[in-house]
Amino acid sequence: MPTTPSTTARSKRAGSQLTPDAIIEASLRIAARGSQDAFTVRRLGEELGADPTAIYRHFRDKDELLLSVADRTLGEVLDSIPEGLDWKDRIRALAAGSLEVALKYPVVGSAMASRTTRRPHEFRVVELILGAVMEAGLTGRDAAVHYRMVGDSLLAFVGQQAAYLLFTPDVRAADESSWSREYRLVDPEQFPNITRLSAELPEVTDEQIFHIRVEALISAIETRARTLRET
Amino acid sequence: MPTTPSTTARSKRAGSQLTPDAIIEASLRIAARGSQDAFTVRRLGEELGADPTAIYRHFRDKDELLLSVADRTLGEVLDSIPEGLDWKDRIRALAAGSLEVALKYPVVGSAMASRTTRRPHEFRVVELILGAVMEAGLTGRDAAVHYRMVGDSLLAFVGQQAAYLLFTPDVRAADESSWSREYRLVDPEQFPNITRLSAELPEVTDEQIFHIRVEALISAIETRARTLRET
């Protein structure tokens, strides 16, 4: 028995040689478990059936691995966007796909909120947004600035929602109940607006907020394009 | 000499008794050092001249301390907003003040991007934003949803910029140079839009992006108020 290695966890990985792709896929499996499984190099080693430090043979450090993992998830986002949409619906589809994927892999969505992967799938996302703002009628500096507005805003929005999923249940519960607890108990004299809207504030959903945020981005592009046409 | 305690680091804190306020102020001093000094309980003990674990006598855990520290920084934001502004300029002043304070205490700005302090200064910020959207003409559910759009968006925007300041210099340098490196080298056939805007994209500044993001929020409120007036 000790002489046949075929039944150990490690040898089950058929070939037992680590590859960048295998490490990225193991990372995605861990990331998909959300807050119940931290994305650490030690857990990654477990998932791969290898020593935790083995990944350093294939990635300079954890940050470089994260960028590769993130670029892979951008592939999922791109795959979710149908062909033949006009510029507004392309931005809407990108937003919806980004949110879905960020909530599927919260640790990735959260960590990338102020980053760039600098990798192929990100190039395609940039190309897509630039195509949309140019189809809307923007050029040169206007196109560049409005691309950044859309790209950075989408990253910030989905990153914000993704980060929330990583908090422990008790922290999330305390934050969520604040509208019906702390904000219900404020002094009506000092905070008349909060008091007046105390019934409506807890009712607002993340989906509503995300929707009007995305529409605000589209409106901003439209308004700028109209201003340019009129002058 | 050993009998007089007046020259030790600890006794310099006049009374040598820790208070929540002293801990919050020490936290702000560390946070203001940005990426060159991590905000850890051990460093906090150093800053206070006390044992690292002494803070657990005054705060349940590091998260509760963070919420108190964050609420204190919201006080700085509120102090920066002049009286007598109309609703648009109040939102602009809140945005500018939030960004300034978040960049002054990056670890706080970053950590609060998807949180609520549930504390007095935050109540005042919420009251301010609600007052602005109601002055613009929104009521009930519309006011609640647009308040959340403004509040959550400002947190996301300033948190995104603050988080960036916490990365190591080499990570920041690699991200910043991507427009003039990786994005300059893309295939012009496959990425015509990126190629066409390769000169403009690196020129866009964080200030420009922040400005149009805030104006987009104001426009969204204005547009909704006009729609309601017209029906």
Add this chain to the structure above:
DNA sequence: ACCTGAACACCGTTCAAGT
């Protein structure tokens, strides 16, 4: 009543040793 300090259960990463 409050503070100390050892201890616990974690992190990412390096490097000499193995195969």
Add this chain to the structure above:
DNA sequence: ACCTGAACACCGTTCAAGT
């Protein structure tokens, strides 16, 4: 050429012991 595993320099938090 690649993987292992001990080791290092960190984390936040608990708890028995001190004063």
